[in-house]
Amino acid sequence: MIMEQTLTAEERLTLKTGAFGAVFLVSNADPGVLALVRESFAASGALADASGVVKEALTTGPLPELPRDSELEIESVVLPALTRAMAILRDKSPRDTVTYREVVLAAADRVARAHRGVTPAEVAAIERIRAALAQPA
Template sequence: MEQRLTDADRMTLKTGAFGAVFLVSNADPGVLAVIRESIAASGALADASGAIKEALTTGPLPLLPRDSQLEIESVVLPALRQAVLILRDKSPQDVDAYRAVVLDAADRVARAHGGVTSTEAAAIDQVRSALAEPA
């Protein structure tokens, strides 16, 4: 039985999704790249449906750290893990959809400006690991 996501649940899903995009974008920063990457991420996140779309498009945006890649990781990766647990508990049919949307957005961001760099690929690997089913 599906349970309704709370505001805190939705914020965790948003922090994970938007944070994953920011984590990959920040892995290889650049002024022009940011514009292309933002458009790419928006397209991927807009492709979400159902509970995932509702979570990502309602309420305030998450506040993400901006000082260092390590600080970003320390917020985003746990949020991704927690998002999977929330969905597994409250909306199990949406777990795979959330993973797919987040990984697609991260991949689109990496490809948006000149192809995927090694630092972007490493960030995507971190995102993929965080989204993996917990033991």
């Protein structure tokens, strides 16, 4: 039997950086003030659906600091954080890997659908997120 292990503050921040960063990456793919408000509500609903270790990681501690200058800079932080988050969960709480993947992808999808339909840029961002979640670390 695999025992669930407590995550460190750094590991929780990695999970949060990946999840919140994925939302930011999709939101940033089709920017706009009204879209941002709708997308924030949509994402919060999906992230609130988390449970167990994932919920604890996403709802405690400081918010992650994400770059805001360019999509490439955002991706350079967010995508590795997603891959690392999956590795952390595989190591410390394997049953939560599916929860994390599903919550992140649901939040990204809700953000994309929140304002005037899904754009090709949002689809591309979600595919990069999906690929990062599938990568072995």
